[in-house]
Amino acid sequence: MGNKIEPTKTDNCVPATSILDLMKIYVDSKLCYHSDPMKTAEFIDQHDRFAYQIDLWTLIDKRKFKKCERPYNGEPSPNENLRGLFDYEYELPDTVLKRSKHEYHNLEQTRQKTACFSCGGEGIKTCRSCDGQGHSRCWLCSGTGNGGTTSDNVPISCLFCSGKGYTDCSKCGKTGKIHCRHCGACGYLLIWWKLEINWFTIHSVSYQTNTPMPPRKILKAPTKEDYLIYNEKWSYFDTFHGQFEADFAKQSNRLYPVKVDELAKEFNKKHLNITRKDRRIAKLKWNIQILKIAEVVYELEGYTNEHMKDLSHRFRFYYYGQDKKNRPLIYENDYPLNACGCFGVGCAHRSMCCTIS
Ligand SMILES: [Zn+2]
Ligand SMILES: [Zn+2]
Ligand SMILES: [Zn+2]
Structure with a gap:
């Protein structure tokens, strides 16, 4: 890189005489590009162009109710009706x-004292182990009390039940009744609703440009500047255009402003479409970055633009500033000798499969 380039601004303020030098540096830096055509390159024209990277985030509020219960213990029970899922307001997290x-919220106003459905409000239940008998048939002698005979043929009683034929129920202590575990034997339950909230973020990125620059180039461009930033609560009754209007009126770039309609489409498709009965958008944020680009038209005598035949001997490149090492950042897709140029002009050609950009 022999040419010393004066530091330039990231936008389109490079003088016409030196902007072709930037293209030369770019071509020299490309392994498979041949620099020959640039030797006679002639500057034709320069235009301001722009690209936007638009990041949209929405904070989604997903909710569900869950019914809870526990043994009643004298708590106040206002018994308020349950409202709609989104009628309860809480502090919003970051977008x-x-x-x-x-997170979850116990809706204490919905507390209600009710008779225990498990024991019918009695606090005790029939023991299921013994069917309420307090004892059950001996499993060893099957209720006969008979334990077989000794070697002398003397009948002996069952060792397990001592000949009674039944065993006392240990579950209920022979009473046939057990305490209801559901209500802690008090016969009443406290019932209330819990609201479970799951907050999450949806993020989408889109690009708008009046250049042929592909999104990956715009994404990687280090020379983007913040353009519009917004982060506000979203109301159920809002429309995307409504939210955008005020901020978009502030747009300073009148030559190529952000297209709101396109953005609204993106928003509807990737964000609004996910809303269901149980989820809503709670907040909306956008961060729009602008990339200022100089579109340069130049002519190369004796070379034809194979990419766009209409341009004939004219070619274009897009300059969008310099990287950290002061190298020009350029995008082009029509330079004539961008393949196999290392074997000389004769062997160089423009090939789609060899295109490096
Ligand atoms: Zn009970
Ligand atoms: Zn027995
Ligand atoms: Zn029992």
Whole structure:
């Protein structure tokens, strides 16, 4: 890189005489590009172009009710009716969450004292082990009390039940009744609703540009600047255009402003479409970055633009600033000798499969 380039601004303020030098540096830096055509390159024209990277985030509020119960213990029970899923308001977390966030809220106003459905409000239940008998048939002698005979043929009683034929129920202590575990034997339950909330973020990225620059180039461009930033609560009754209007009126770039309609489509498809009965958008954030680009038209005598035949001997490149090492950042897709140029001009050609950009 012999040419010393004056530091330039990241936008389109490079003088016409030196902007072709930037292209030369770019071509020299490409392994398979041949620099020959640039020797006679002639500057034709330069235009301001732009690209936007638009990051959209929505905070989603997903909810469900869960019925809870525990033994009643004298708590106040207002017995308020359960309202709609989204009629309960809580503090919103950040719009951009790295991982989803779970939280729950006990709706104490819905507390209700009710008779225990398990014991019918009695607090005790029939013992299921002994069917309420307090004892059950001996499993060893099957209720006969007979334990067989000795070697002398003398009958002996069952060792397990001592000849009674039944054994006392240890579950209920012979009473045939057990305490209801559901209500802690008090006969009443406290019932209430719990609201479970799952917060999570949906993120989408889109690009708008009046250049042929592909999204990956815009994404990687280090010279993007913040353009519009917004982060607000989203109401159920809002529309995307409604939210955008105020912020978009602030757009300073009148030559190529962000297209709101396109963005609204993106929003509807990737964000609004996921809303269901149980989930809503709670917050909306956008971060729009602008990339200022100079589109340069130049002519190469004796070379034809194979990419766009209409341009004939003219070619274009897109300059969008310099990287950290002061090298020009350029995008082009029509330079004539961008394949096999290392074997000389004669062997160089423009090939789709060898295109390096
Ligand atoms: Zn009970
Ligand atoms: Zn027995
Ligand atoms: Zn029992």
